[in-house]
Amino acid sequence: MKWQDKYSVNDDLMDKQHQKLFEIVNRLEEHMLSDSALNQLVQTLEELSDYAWVHFKAEEIILDELNIKNIVAHKEEHFLFKKKIMDTTQKFINDKNIEQVSELHSFLVHWLQNHILKIDMMYKV
Numbered sequence: 001m002k003w004q005d006k007y008s009v010n011d012d013l014m015d016k017q018h019q020k021l022f023e024i025v026n027r028l029e030e031h032m033l034s035d036s037a038l039n040q041l042v043q044t045l046e047e048l049s050d051y052a053w054v055h056f057k058a059e060e061i062i063l064d065e066l067n068i069k070n071i072v073a074h075k076e077e078h079f080l081f082k083k084k085i086m087d088t089t090q091k092f093i094n095d096k097n098i099e100q101v102s103e104l105h106s107f108l109v110h111w112l113q114n115h116i117l118k119i120d121m122m123y124k125v
């Protein structure tokens with residue numbers, strides 16, 4: 001995933017956190033493609049889920065402050081995103097099937113692009 005200006009929400013902290021999410025997702029892909037050890041993949045998945053939590057918490061403070069519409073739906077999207085990562089990580093730990101990490105990676109790329117461009121842009125000032 002490559003950061004582009006179109007992803008900017010005009011908030012330095014949010015842009016930096018979104019860039020960091022891109023970076024972790026890219027690292028996940030590198031580990032997938034280079035046959036890295038399973039624990040490196042799991043570690044990266046856990047880092048992603050932890051960081052997504054940090055980011056969503058910070059972003060939701062902004063949403064609450066601005067009191068824009070669709071806050072509930074926005075938070076629900078965040079919740080489902082974290083849940084998807086955590087569920088897939090748990091499944092992967094159990095069955096070691098790399099296929100589902102690859103599917104998750106595609107999901108993450110599309111979700112992040114769509115979410116930033118369509119949902120997060122609503123709080124851009």
Ligand SMILES: [Fe+2]
Pocket residue numbers: 059074078115119120
């Ligand atoms: Fe968001």
